[in-house]
Amino acid sequence: MLEPIQNPHDLLIDSFLDTNIGIDTNFLSYDLSNGLQENIKNLQTDGLMTYAGVGNAMVMDSNQQLRGDKIYWMDRSHDNVFEQQFLNQVESFIERLNCTCYTGINGYEFHYAIYGQGAGYKRHKDQFKNDSNRKYSLINYLNNNWLNDDGGQLLVYQNEDIQKIQPHSQTAVFFKSNELEHEVVKANRNRMSVTGWLKRV
Numbered sequence: 001m002l003e004p005i006q007n008p009h010d011l012l013i014d015s016f017l018d019t020n021i022g023i024d025t026n027f028l029s030y031d032l033s034n035g036l037q038e039n040i041k042n043l044q045t046d047g048l049m050t051y052a053g054v055g056n057a058m059v060m061d062s063n064q065q066l067r068g069d070k071i072y073w074m075d076r077s078h079d080n081v082f083e084q085q086f087l088n089q090v091e092s093f094i095e096r097l098n099c100t101c102y103t104g105i106n107g108y109e110f111h112y113a114i115y116g117q118g119a120g121y122k123r124h125k126d127q128f129k130n131d132s133n134r135k136y137s138l139i140n141y142l143n144n145n146w147l148n149d150d151g152g153q154l155l156v157y158q159n160e161d162i163q164k165i166q167p168h169s170q171t172a173v174f175f176k177s178n179e180l181e182h183e184v185v186k187a188n189r190n191r192m193s194v195t196g197w198l199k200r201v
Helices: 009-019 030-045 079-103
Strands: 022-024 069-073 107-115 120-123 132-143 154-158 161-165 172-178 181-184 191-199
Touching: 009 022, 009 079, 009 172, 030 069, 030 079, 030 107, 030 132, 030 191, 079 107, 079 132, 079 191, 154 172
Parallel strands: none
Antiparallel strands: 022 172, 069 107, 107 191, 120 181, 132 172, 132 191, 154 161, 154 181
16 A cells, blocks of 8 residues: 655644644755855845844834844745745645644745844744734744854743754744744854744734
């Protein structure tokens, strides 16, 4: 009897169902991860990465005390081959998630993010207090040859446990936006990702 063919998104979904924190170290292909990484470098060179706000009013963080990343929002209209490929994969993942977990996700938003040397993001949740549209957080790392001494680890808090996740290239992390507090340890080199949220609107 033939074994059923596993959907490529099931590892991320199944690990989330098992532990509340989904992790897939090969969610992005090598080529896609590198292509998105080059996009961030080009955006930074062109001066298009800007410091992120805090909250859905996009209030600037005074002196970047809470978060120190620079971001640039993704959009289909950019017509960038790697950006389009990534958003296609997100839509495929949402289709599988809705089919297997009945989540009713019908929207998303993603941005490039870069933490420079000395930048981090203090402990927080991703869902706004006055807007519950963000249901799940999905982080995709783009850092080749990342070492522990490079800092920049994602710390996810769950009850009394703290899970430390290295921001290695191709790795995706997935969890509920309104449940798990998390933070980014200060990075000792440029730390790149594509970060976003799956929404029900």
